[in-house]
Amino acid sequence: MTEDSKFHHGDPVANKPIIEMKNIEKHFGSVIALAGVSVDVYPGECHCLLGDNGAGKSTFIKTMSGVHKPTAGEIYFEGQPMSFEDPRDAISAGIATVHQHLAMIPLMSVSRNFFMGNEPVKKFAGISFFDHDHANQVTMEEMRKMGINLRGPDQAVGTLSGGERQTVAIARAVHFGAKVLILDEPTSALGVRQTANVLATIDKVRKQGIGVVFITHNVRHAMAVGDRFTVLNRGKTLGTAKRGEIEHEELQDLMAGGQELVQLEGSLGGTV
Amino acid sequence: MTEDSKFHHGDPVANKPIIEMKNIEKHFGSVIALAGVSVDVYPGECHCLLGDNGAGKSTFIKTMSGVHKPTAGEIYFEGQPMSFEDPRDAISAGIATVHQHLAMIPLMSVSRNFFMGNEPVKKFAGISFFDHDHANQVTMEEMRKMGINLRGPDQAVGTLSGGERQTVAIARAVHFGAKVLILDEPTSALGVRQTANVLATIDKVRKQGIGVVFITHNVRHAMAVGDRFTVLNRGKTLGTAKRGEIEHEELQDLMAGGQELVQLEGSLGGTV
Amino acid sequence: ATTASAEGEKYILVSHAPDSDSWWNTIKNGIALAGEQMGVEVEYRNPPTGDLADMARIIEQAAASGPNGIITTLSDYDVLSGPIMAAVDSGVDVIIMNSGTPEQAREVGALMYVGQPEYDAGYAAGLRAKGDGVGSFLCVNHYISSPSSTERCQGFADGLGVDLGNQMIDSGQDPSEIKNKVQAYLSANPNTDAVLTLGPTSADPTLLALDAEGLAGEIYFGTFDLGEDIVKGIKAGTINWGIDQQPFLQAYLPVVVLTNYHRYGVLPGNNINSGPGFVTADGLEKVEMFAGEYR
Amino acid sequence: MSNAQNAAEKVDERIKERSRFREAMIRPELGGIVGTIIVFTMFALFAFDSGMFSSKGVLNWSQVSAQFMIIAVGACLLMIAGEFDLSVGSMIGFAGMLIAIFSVTLGWPVWMAIVVTFVICTALGAVNGYIVIRTGLPSFIVTLAFLFILRGFTIYFPQTIERKTIIGGVKDVAEGDWLAAVFGGKILTGLFSWFGEIGLIETFARGSREGQPVVDGIPMLVVWAIALIIFGHILLTKTKFGNWIFASGGDAEAARNSGVPVNRVKILMFMFTAFCATVFAACQVMEFGSAGADRGLLKEFEAIIAVVIGGALLTGGYGSVIGAALGALIFGVVQQGLFFAGVESSLFRVFLGLILLAAVILNTYIRRMITGER
Amino acid sequence: MSNAQNAAEKVDERIKERSRFREAMIRPELGGIVGTIIVFTMFALFAFDSGMFSSKGVLNWSQVSAQFMIIAVGACLLMIAGEFDLSVGSMIGFAGMLIAIFSVTLGWPVWMAIVVTFVICTALGAVNGYIVIRTGLPSFIVTLAFLFILRGFTIYFPQTIERKTIIGGVKDVAEGDWLAAVFGGKILTGLFSWFGEIGLIETFARGSREGQPVVDGIPMLVVWAIALIIFGHILLTKTKFGNWIFASGGDAEAARNSGVPVNRVKILMFMFTAFCATVFAACQVMEFGSAGADRGLLKEFEAIIAVVIGGALLTGGYGSVIGAALGALIFGVVQQGLFFAGVESSLFRVFLGLILLAAVILNTYIRRMITGER
Ligand SMILES: Nc1ncnc2c1ncn2[C@@H]1O[C@H](COP(=O)(O)OP(=O)(O)OP(=O)(O)O)[C@@H](O)[C@H]1O
Ligand SMILES: Nc1ncnc2c1ncn2[C@@H]1O[C@H](COP(=O)(O)OP(=O)(O)OP(=O)(O)O)[C@@H](O)[C@H]1O
Ligand SMILES: [Mg+2]
Ligand SMILES: [Mg+2]
Secondary structure, three states: OOOOOOOOOOOOOOOOOOEEEEEEEEEEOOEEEEEEEEEEEOOOOEEEEEEOOOOOHHHHHHHHOOOOOOOEEEEEEOOEEEOOOOHHHHHHHOEEEEOOOOOOOOOOEHHHHHOOOOOOEEEEOOEEEEOHHHHHHHHHHHHHHOOOOOOOOOOEHHHOOHHHHHHHHHHHHHHOOOOEEEEEOOOOOOOHHHHHHHHHHHHHHHHOOOEEEEEOOOHHHHHHHOOEEEEEEOOEEEEEEEOOOOOHHHHHHHHHOOHHHHHHHHHHOOOO | OOOOOOOOOOOOOOOOOOEEEEEEEEEEOOEEEEEEEEEEEOOOOEEEEEEOOOOOHHHHHHHHOOOOOOOEEEEEEOOEEEOOOOHHHHHHHOEEEEOOOOOOOOOOEHHHHHOOOOOOEEEEOOEEEEOHHHHHHHHHHHHHHOOOOOOOOOOEHHHOOHHHHHHHHHHHHHHOOOOEEEEEOOOOOOOHHHHHHHHHHHHHHHHOOOEEEEEOOOHHHHHHHOOEEEEEEOOEEEEEEEOOOOOHHHHHHHHHOOHHHHHHHHHHOOOO | OOOOOOOOOEEEEEOOOOOOOOOHHHHHHHHHHHHHHHOOEEEEEOOOOOOHHHHHHHHHHHHHOOOOEEEEEOOOHHHHHHHHHHHHHOOOEEEEEEOOOHHHHHHOOOOEEEEOOHHHHHHHHHHHHHHOOOOOEEEEEOOOOOHHHHHHHHHHHHHHOOOOHHHEEEOOOOHHHHHHHHHHHHHHOOOOOEEEEOOHHHHHHHHHHHHHHOOOOOOEEEEEOOOHHHHHHHHHOOOOEEEEOOHHHHHHHHHHHHHHHHHHOOOOOOOEEOOOEEEOOOOOHHHHHHOOOOO | OHHHHHHHHOOOOOOOOOOHHHHHHOOOOHHHHHHHHHHHHHHHHHOHHHOOOOHHHHHHHHHHHHHHHHHHHHHHHHHHOOOOOOOHHHHHHHHHHHHHHHHHHOOOOHHHHHHHHHHHHHHHHHHHHHHHHHHOOOHHHHHHHHHHHHHHHHHHHHHHHHOOOEEOOHHHHHOOOHHHHHHHOEEOHHHHHHHHHOOOOOEOOOOOOOOOEOOOOEEHHHHHHHHHHHHHHHHHHHOHHHHHHHHHHHOHHHHHHOOOOHHHHHHHHHHHHHHHHHHHHHHHHHHHOOEEOOOOOOHHHHHHHHHHHOOOOOOOOOOOHHHHHHHHHHHHHHHHHHHHHOOOOOHHHHHHHHHHHHHHHHHHHHHHHHHOOO | OHHHHHHHHOOOOOOOOOOHHHHHHOOOOHHHHHHHHHHHHHHHHHOHHHOOOOHHHHHHHHHHHHHHHHHHHHHHHHHHOOOOOOOHHHHHHHHHHHHHHHHHHOOOOHHHHHHHHHHHHHHHHHHHHHHHHHHOOOHHHHHHHHHHHHHHHHHHHHHHHHOOOEEOOHHHHHOOOHHHHHHHOEEOHHHHHHHHHOOOOOEOOOOOOOOOEOOOOEEHHHHHHHHHHHHHHHHHHHOHHHHHHHHHHHOHHHHHHOOOOHHHHHHHHHHHHHHHHHHHHHHHHHHHOOEEOOOOOOHHHHHHHHHHHOOOOOOOOOOOHHHHHHHHHHHHHHHHHHHHHOOOHHHHHHHHHHHHHHHHHHHHHHHHHHHOOO
16 A cells, blocks of 8 residues: 555455455566555455556465465464465365466366365265265256256366356355455456356355455446455555545556556547 | 348448458357358458357457358458468458467567568578568567567567567557458457557557457447447347447447346446 | 197297397297198297286287197296296196296296207307407397396306406497497497307397497407398308307297197107307308398 | 347257267267277177187286286376376386395395385385476476386396396295285185186196196286276265366366365376386286386386277376276287287287277267367 | 556566576577586596597497487477377388388389388378377377387388398498488598598508598488488578477467468478488488388487477477487487496486486476576
């Protein structure tokens, strides 16, 4: 939260944040991807992360979901300091992530994908077996709830369309009782109808008291569902604003680094 | 062009279309990806192709750029019937395409990528050699024009950001004197600034008298630069409209298949 | 096995050699000829990669296919004795050829042994070379993983009364590599008195190597197993001798013996030593004509 | 507008439905099943009276197939996990040599020699895996290096220690050893001698074993093969870990992001492959009583071929243990069957190549039907 | 806001600049160059007086390296084009056998035998490529099948035709044949005998060739190696087609969309690999005068190893012919040098494995620096 930020800090939606990331830094060799970013997420809010290509959004949420270990900085989860060794830790703590590059395995069936890393087991003669019946049943049910009619739970994910896969990924994250749901550009490749679907899902999830982190380039999508907005730029945060405190144009300006866009607007009629 | 279309056909911008696609059909085994689509492109116009995921937009432009051979239908290029055997034919006829999944090779240098498939040669003792000096010089110059400062022409494309790669791809297409430039969702993964850049480029290219086919999911992007709009739905065209003849909302509605979106709009405030 | 049967007996010869080992051609030709002459059915079987464990399976399988007799090598007693004994016990007559020893042949219950014990052959060669004044040597082993090749080198060393040590090289089977490795060795060890090769695979390139080193005819050169180029070398005087174990006989005789045994119940009273015979420049004509085919 | 609206409701109108029967038929093992049927039919027609289907003949090709199966199970799971191991053949030679050196040359008790060898070899498998994981190099290269390194030591050790390349006499020292029997023994000997008595199985006609049945039990090699297949099949299809194997091979990055411990899975699979190779070696050494420096040559290819014939995808994420076992069965039956049928043996390789090509093309077709891949 | 605006101008502020020197140093061949320097330094230290660096010694390891280079050039270009060929070794055996059968058994003129063999073998290379392209199968599998098929025929043909597996006598029929000399002859013999006269090169001290120089010319094998390296290098780096090779291996789909005739490139590279294998075979047959069924065993691995040591990427799209040539040089020098240095020869394999691992790790590091890959 740089000093010269125009933003006010967003007020907490509930009393205590589920997750607090403080001054997170991440270096990849000579590349400084994050240079001290602080963000917190409250239950039941949708916190939008915005920013240019390469601003560090994906890197940031990857430190949140245990994929990367931050080079410096602290993570508090429900008030406790936390250090995730790998994605398993984050998942079991209740952080579910739908990554930008889909976390689905095309050759595997929908139900195997759905439960990947979270396989239900049933004991049999003291040994734990993958409970396929349970998995299939749950998968069919959850997908039906999301409005997708599968041919069967053993249909390969490779046969689903992009939008359908996105939906499976979100349904999976929600199903496993996440306390925080992270969505990295879920709408970028989707059509209008699919986008509307995803946004509606975010809305639904938020109402269940789950904290949502929503990354997008599209200011309109962010404005549609966001409660708070954090803009990243070149590995730093430009501050966080609450819904209603900031205008569409202002946000757009911030994301783009202002200047250049102004130049273009003339010919394009400000419709970007 | 179905009978019950709301659209009027767009009037030609110039006198004769560069390319006319008539009743194009494309089947993949049991999947009918295109069921008779007709589209024409005039010099100096930006023709937007819109539609849901899986509507067949990519498939359609792939038949235009020689990647797929249409199962049925005719293609006229500058009035002559044409049949492209492979992408080389289309390219040499003057159809340049920037595909949805980038046509760049990360391990190769920018200059090798820039000239891939179009290598400049100089003769030496009767043998044609790749003219590296020329290639390097042109690449640096073209990239500078696009506002990208390379470390050197032999920098690997893998080190560029997504937006930069997109720009290289467009610069390449324009450089080779295309008469038709096809862009398949060039903005979907881009930030605001990069998007503005791409849209400005489209505008610039169009003014040079090149026909542009622009595919997007984002109605706003389409409205910003498009001269005509064709909406595809489930392998069929819903008709073509001229700029000014159609409203934003109407277009959005058409793309989404209407009905479902209405349901969602209440909670999302119509901002999708 | 005691009843005299009509013509059309079936005999299977099982070797331990990989597919591509050229020396075994003579064997194949030998049984083919014997089969033709005796009017019996003959088959040649071998493990494609020379894996002895695979060979054991082949013997078992040969036994399962119900032949009248099996002719097999005994290159590793441990591996092969089991399957051979099982074959013998199930009523198939067995003759051991080529490798193994007469004692081992008796132990597995074979009718007889036809061949040349490898260590002994190497030892005899060593003695001969010692008599010719050789004190150090290079053994070019192109088949390092086969025990019988190593035994030949070891026998030779023992015959000379020297330690084998680093004098045996793993030459591989590629001719240029063999040639260049021999040259490298000879350059690094210019005091080497003799070269011993273990068959045409290593002898042919070694001839070229010696030629390139200008040592052809200079250095003492002995080899096992004949082949076209070896015979030429002996004739030209670049090779002092070749040890001929007469593979043709190793294949031909067992078929004849078995057939006669099965038809008329007659059996020689002793083992047959097909080698070692030293082939030198004297009396090479027939050898020359049939080298690689029947010699 | 009405067109568009109607269309939006029937979501799958552009794809044909598949029949129930076709659904049930199309499984990863299908290629293997079809191949097995074809192969057995062929040999039943052309080599029926050659002894191939006598009790001894059956034991013969079952043993050969069992050998292939043992290494195919390991290679299969590893391949599904997205890696492969070219050092299997060298590992077989190396493990056998270690057992022989420990027990014969160093005089250790055989059970100890076997246990220590298992520890060393699975550790080497782990090293393979660790290098692949840490450096991100393709497993082709890493295990190719190990192919040479292990084979080098397999020749070097016995040569410097014993001055030969075959170490024998393991049978003598293994006499009465409990663990040796687990690899070299036979089971159900009682049943088989009863079979012999009632004439269900031929008996030896003469010699020291006159009157005993020609097949006197099921070799432990076959038992190990069956056990490993069952283990592998259950592990892969019925457990959580099996899902992780598929996931690691399908897309390691995606699996990692979903909380699958990909590195652990891959290293464990390398270890399992090494374990299978060691089982192979131990069975061979105990059965034949000696270890040779050339044991296991080209077995890595044979394992990969069996797995691929059985329908697994070379690039990982897809396959079945049952398929691999059928692939090994086809391989073994064809190899031995050609002998029975009296085909010129050098043509075996030609057949093998052709079968491989045919199988893999069939499997690709089947896989595309299953996964909807294009 | 000012922060953001400033930042937007300096585009690369988050990445350190690299020095000019480092830029110049970091090229695909770097690993090969470093390796070559290390290897020569080692042997100069430990085996200098063993004759390894005498004129004869140099010829010795040059010939071995030249062999590796010939197949490495083909394998390198093919690997850069994104495929690889496991049938190289079998192709060598097959080509040699064809030449011998045509010239000796069928009595054709040698030049005709060679020409027809080249035609057949490159056609087989094209078949390999065509199957890979058409079926979309990994080239590993397809060429593995050909490894077996070709080796099978290489054993089967001479066995059924001539009743042997080595066909000799090629030298006699090749006497005076112009094309045979192109593969088996030597050049610059005049120069070398002059060198011998003026004492620049040692002469034989005894034996039939007393007084002649120990090295009497450059074998055509070496000439072919150099010619192929130059051809390959120019093709790859200086021509349009070279760019297509990189593109086809880097991303076939992207290359195809950009108008690169990927299928043609890949098939041509398979043909070129087969061509190189045939050159190897022809040189060998002409030098040794015979063709054997076991020629070329494992050469496919050796070619791949040389290429990978030389810095190429197994998955395609990256590499250099010069690097591959240096890889082959390292391979040859180490193999022969160990003999000169008197190291136990079975350890060669161990060294080879270790060098492969070390080289590949070094190359990965270099490549990441070049391409900015992570
Ligand atoms: N594993 C990595 N190694 C090195 N650099 C990396 C790595 N991952 C990301 N980076 C770099 O860190 C910076 C931030 O990347 P990141 O993917 O977080 O951006 P982003 O905000 O998600 O962009 P986009 O909107 O394009 O998805 C970029 O410069 C990127 O090149
Ligand atoms: N090679 C192919 N084989 C089989 N089906 C295909 C192939 N390519 C596309 N399809 C199918 O054709 C239909 C149209 O696909 P296409 O990629 O053209 O859609 P799109 O309009 O570009 O969608 P998006 O907006 O998601 O990019 C889809 O159902 C897709 O699954
Ligand atoms: Mg991102
Ligand atoms: Mg598309």
